[in-house]
Amino acid sequence: MRFPEKSLHCLALLIIVPLLCICCSLRHKSPPEFRGVWLHPGLFSLNQTRAVEQMDSLFSFYRDIGINNLFCYNTTTDENNFQWDYLDALIKKGHEKGIRIHPIFYPVHELNLEKEMVKNPDWLIRDMDGKYQPHYNLANPQVRKYWVGKISAALKYDIDGIHLDYIRFPLTQMYSYDSATCEAFKREFHYSPVEVSHDCGSIIWCEWIKWNEKQVTQLVAEIRQVIKESGKQVILGADVFPDLETSKVLIAQDWGSWTADGLVDFICPLLYTNNLDLFKEYLGRAKSLTGNKCKVYPGIGVYTSNNKITKELIVKEVNIARELGAVGMVFFSGNSFNKEMRDTLKADLFSNVYGRKR
Amino acid sequence: MFDLRIHRDKSLIICTLLTFLLLIASCKQSNHEEIRAVWFSAPSNECTRETVEYIDSLFLQYQQIHITHLFWFNNLKDPGFRESSFRLLDTLIVKAHRRGMKLHPVFSPGAENPVSRKPQIKKEWFIINIKGDTLPCLNFSNNEVKKYVLADLSEYLKHDIDGINLDFVRFPVNMSYSYDDRTLSDFEKDAGVSFKGSNYDCGNISWCEWVKWNADQVTRLVGEINKTMKGHNKELLLSADVFPDYEMAQVEIGQDWDKWAADKIVDILCPMLYTNNSDLFKKYVEKAVRTVDHHVILLPGIATTSVHNISTCDEVVRQAKFCRSSGADGMVFFRLSLKEMKYIERIKEMDSGL
Numbered sequence: 001m002r003f004p005e006k007s008l009h010c011l012a013l014l015i016i017v018p019l020l021c022i023c024c025s026l027r028h029k030s031p032p033e034f035r036g037v038w039l040h041p042g043l044f045s046l047n048q049t050r051a052v053e054q055m056d057s058l059f060s061f062y063r064d065i066g067i068n069n070l071f072c073y074n075t076t077t078d079e080n081n082f083q084w085d086y087l088d089a090l091i092k093k094g095h096e097k098g099i100r101i102h103p104i105f106y107p108v109h110e111l112n113l114e115k116e117m118v119k120n121p122d123w124l125i126r127d128m129d130g131k132y133q134p135h136y137n138l139a140n141p142q143v144r145k146y147w148v149g150k151i152s153a154a155l156k157y158d159i160d161g162i163h164l165d166y167i168r169f170p171l172t173q174m175y176s177y178d179s180a181t182c183e184a185f186k187r188e189f190h191y192s193p194v195e196v197s198h199d200c201g202s203i204i205w206c207e208w209i210k211w212n213e214k215q216v217t218q219l220v221a222e223i224r225q226v227i228k229e230s231g232k233q234v235i236l237g238a239d240v241f242p243d244l245e246t247s248k249v250l251i252a253q254d255w256g257s258w259t260a261d262g263l264v265d266f267i268c269p270l271l272y273t274n275n276l277d278l279f280k281e282y283l284g285r286a287k288s289l290t291g292n293k294c295k296v297y298p299g300i301g302v303y304t305s306n307n308k309i310t311k312e313l314i315v316k317e318v319n320i321a322r323e324l325g326a327v328g329m330v331f332f333s334g335n336s337f338n339k340e341m342r343d344t345l346k347a348d349l350f351s352n353v354y355g356r357k358r
Numbered sequence: 359m360f361d362l363r364i365h366r367d368k369s370l371i372i373c374t375l376l377t378f379l380l381l382i383a384s385c386k387q388s389n390h391e392e393i394r395a396v397w398f399s400a401p402s403n404e405c406t407r408e409t410v411e412y413i414d415s416l417f418l419q420y421q422q423i424h425i426t427h428l429f430w431f432n433n434l435k436d437p438g439f440r441e442s443s444f445r446l447l448d449t450l451i452v453k454a455h456r457r458g459m460k461l462h463p464v465f466s467p468g469a470e471n472p473v474s475r476k477p478q479i480k481k482e483w484f485i486i487n488i489k490g491d492t493l494p495c496l497n498f499s500n501n502e503v504k505k506y507v508l509a510d511l512s513e514y515l516k517h518d519i520d521g522i523n524l525d526f527v528r529f530p531v532n533m534s535y536s537y538d539d540r541t542l543s544d545f546e547k548d549a550g551v552s553f554k555g556s557n558y559d560c561g562n563i564s565w566c567e568w569v570k571w572n573a574d575q576v577t578r579l580v581g582e583i584n585k586t587m588k589g590h591n592k593e594l595l596l597s598a599d600v601f602p603d604y605e606m607a608q609v610e611i612g613q614d615w616d617k618w619a620a621d622k623i624v625d626i627l628c629p630m631l632y633t634n635n636s637d638l639f640k641k642y643v644e645k646a647v648r649t650v651d652h653h654v655i656l657l658p659g660i661a662t663t664s665v666h667n668i669s670t671c672d673e674v675v676r677q678a679k680f681c682r683s684s685g686a687d688g689m690v691f692f693r694l695s696l697k698e699m700k701y702i703e704r705i706k707e708m709d710s711g712l
Contacts, residue, residue, distance in 0.1 A: 171559045172533075190635065199531035200606035202666050203633045203642060209606060246560035246569055249609040273563045275551050282563055306556040306563070 034266070034297050034328025035350060036069035037062065038104070041080050043335055048084040055093040062334070063097045065342050066350025070094060071163045071237075071330065075103040076150060091158050102161035102237065103154050107147050107219065108135045109166045125169075125176040128194060137176035138169065139184065139215040148222045155230040162227060164238040164264075168216055168253035175212045175252070185211055200249075212252040220263045235265040239299065242269050242282045244289060259294035266294060268330050272301025274313055280320050287324055297328040303336035311340045318349050393688030395427035395597075395628070395657055396420060397464070397523075398695065403432070403439040405446045413453055416696055421457045423705045428454050428461050429523040429597070429690065434514065435466070437476055444517065451518050460520035462597060467507040467579070468495045468526040478506065485529070485536040488558065497536040498529070498612070499544065499575040507579060508586050515587065521595030521625070522587060528576060528601070528611040535572045535612065545571050573612040581623045597626035599659065602642050604649055619650045627654055628690050631677075632661035634669040639677050640684070647685045657681075661692040662701045671704035678708060 043058065044051040062070070074080040075087040087103055094101040113134040116124055123143045125133040136143045151162055169175055175193070182192040189207055196204040220238070227234050240255040241247040248254045258264050269286045271279050283298050290296055300317050301307045309317075314331075321329045331337070337345070398416065402409050420428065430450060433439035447463060454461040470479060483503045485493040496503045514522060529535055546552045549571050553564035560566055580598065587594045600607060600615040607613040618624050627650055631642045643658045650656045660677045661667055669677075674691075681689040694702055 171561070189638075197665060200603060200610045201531065201601050201630065203602050203631060203635070203638050204666070206603045206606055207638065241561050242563045243560060243566040245605060246566050246609050249606050250560045270561060271563060272561075273551075275563070278551060278563050278567065282566075306561070 031327065032068060034069055034295070034330075035067050036071055036102075036268075036297065036328065036330035037067055037334035038071045038330065038332050039073065039334040041072070041074045041082070041086060044082075044086075046081060046083070048082070048089070051082070051086075052089055052093065055089060058334075059093050059097040059099055061342075062099060065337075065345040066352075067099065067334075067345075069100045069102060069160070069328075069330070070334070071102050071104050071165075073104050073106075073165075076154065087154065087157055087159075095158070100160035102163040102235075103157075103159055104163045104165050105147060105151055105154075105223075106164070106166035107138055107143070108168060108170055110134050111136065122178070122180070124178075125174060126178040127174070128177050128198075130177070133170070133174060133176075135170045135174070137178065137181060138219055139176055139181045139212060144215075144219045144222055147219060148226050151223055152226050152230070155227065155232060155234060159234060161235040161237055161265075162223065164220070164223070164236070167220065167238050168241070168247070168251040169212060170251070172250050173209070175208070209249060209252065213248055213254045216252050217254055217257055217263070220258050221261075224263045236263075237266045237268060237297075238264050239268045239270055242271055242286075244285075256289055259290040262293060264294060266297055266328075268297050268299045270299040270301070270332070271317075272299065272304040272306040272332065274307045274309055276313070276316055276320065279317050280324070283321060283324055283326065287326065295328065296326050297330050298326055300329055300331050302331050302333065302341070304332055311338075311344050314341055315344060315349060391426075392424070392682065393427060393626075393655060393657060394423070394425050395429055395688065395690035396425050397429045397431060397690065397693045399431045399693065400446060400450070403436075403443045403446060405442065405449050409446065410449060410453075412696065413450060417453055417457050417459065419696070419699075419702050420459065420694070423694075423702055424709060425459060426688075427520070427595075427597075427690075428459050429464050430461060431464050431693075434463060435470075435510065444513075447517055447519070455518075460595070462521040462523040462595065463514055463519060464523045464525045464599075465511060465514060466526040467510070467524070467583075468498065468528060468530075470494065470496050482538065482540065485534055486538040487534050488537050490537075493530055493534055495526075495530050495534070497538070497541060498579050499536060499541045499572055501544075504575075504579050504582060508582055511583060511586060512590075515590045515594075519594070521597060522583070523628075524580065524583065524596065524598040524624075527580060527598055528607070528613040529572060531611060533569070533610055535568070569609055569612075573608050573614040576612045577614050577617055577621075577623070580618055581621070584623045595625045596623075597628055597655075597657075598624045599628045599630055602629050602631050603645070616649045619653045622653055624654055626657055628657045628659050630659040630661070630664075630692070632659065632664040632666040632692065634667040634673050636673065636676055636680070640680055643680060643684045643686060652685075655687045657688050657690040658686050659690050659692055662694065662698055664692060671700055674701055675704055675708045678705065 044054050072090055080086055091101045111134045117132060123136050123140055125135045125137045127133055138144060177194055182194060185208060186192045189204055191204045193208040196202045198205060200206050224236060227236055241251060241253055244256045255267055259267060271282050273279055286296050298321050302309050318329055400409050401412050432443050434443045451461045483496050483500055485495050485497045487493055545568055549567050551564040551567055553562055553568060556562050556564060558565055584596050587596055600613055601611060604616040607615060615627055619627055629646045631639055633639050646656055646658060658681050660674055662669055662674055678689050
């Protein structure tokens, strides 16, 4: 039996046209490229009116160059010197400009030791000599509860995400040897970490490292849970060190398990380097480790203690990220772009907004 | 009635087949040669009558507990004892072979004394740590050190040994890599990056590369040792004593032993799982079995007494039995001397099924 040629053409059209429509609608619905910056509150005046004006101008500028997400440090009243609601102002101005706001929480960031010694000395890391360190001990359940409580309070705002920075132990293997922590470990392993060799020749020491990893992961899980319980569409992201193996062993940051277990929606490996081969290699590794379970937005260092980038390298790193299938990137930090970089982002790299041409 | 008989016949056939299969499986099991090794020391470095007598008695005990490979701690590297130690080596080889056991001198390439009497060892070959202190260990990231180690090894190969047991083939604990100018410059040339002027921590990609590069240097040395040995005699076995967890070992001491297994640059891996906690022992053996994945022979190290543990006889036996059932190829005991006959006796009991 032979079909007339005209009928075949009609049949083909009947198949192709709907397919094209589906493809177009999918393309339209694909999420915008995530373009973030880390933002310090020091950029704004303590005076609310003046600060809001500054936000208006800065966020307009960010919008113009294509930035659509802000990771904001020190947004809670106990973390900044503003006598007004800084987070609320950020959210209002951000949303007005079409920019999403993610307050940052950094559990082991350096603290004012004197102040903390008065407030909560038991929450601090104590080294092997018993000396207090200016960092909270994430193996302490009360410390974790404190951070979950802070995040819970932030969830009352109309935020778009929660962003975790310093979600790890301090450099290098600075775990806490306070009696409560050592006892908690001893209950599981029959030895205190101070009783064994302090190196990876000892199985108990290896377990001590892993146990601290689990404490950090536990906090991430608890944060995930409180976000879930809030019922809000708030995404959870985390800044992570570039290399999973060294991160696990040296700062107890097992971001491989966070992504595998769906504890975070995205990670930002801090790939602050001017070396394009290394940038590509480490981003590729993070992408293949996480697979489709979690998004990877590389942290591109503009001006950091590890690198000072050029306009040309920004272009190359953004293009590498896109080639490797990262659907976003974040720049450190928001106030480090020079005019050349801003122009490049606006005119070239981010000339299409949210994946569509302006 | 008829149907019942058919069913009965079928059952009989199935039972016979199953019995036959079980028999084959058990024969296969008993044919599988378990490798049992032991680290041991002689009472002195001299080939004296007392030493030889001790060794005779010790090897007899080892033979009775089915030890197949002997890893001998020695003073072969010490210039003061070198000649007599090599004489003792030859005696040990003869005595081991007579009892059907293989002898592997332990070779510790990293451990050297900075005030060593060896004229060929240069001052700049020692590790200079991040604080600027010189450590009593050779820096494997220095190519001259690698050459020296291979030359040193060639002395061992002149004897009728069955293999080499590499110990201390790593950097010293707690990330004691060498930050001397030459090593840093070699790293920059090799890796094409530098971390000078930036952070010396794992937040810095270049520093992460530094950690990996140092591990690669140890891997290169192990590969070259293997090549040298196999070039001399391809029957020689290269075994390596490694830290319990490869993920930590590669970062903290530059010992990337999962790669050694994958690349088959050693024949035997001996993770030193010294603990009196059975659950942890099992956990680490299982991880090692998964890691090594039968690429090379896996002999988990069981310590009777070490800096990490003092185990009871029952514990040692429990761990040995677990090695058998876990998929490892055997075990290596640290250490069994005539002073610790209770362990030897208990292993004999285990073997006799008691």
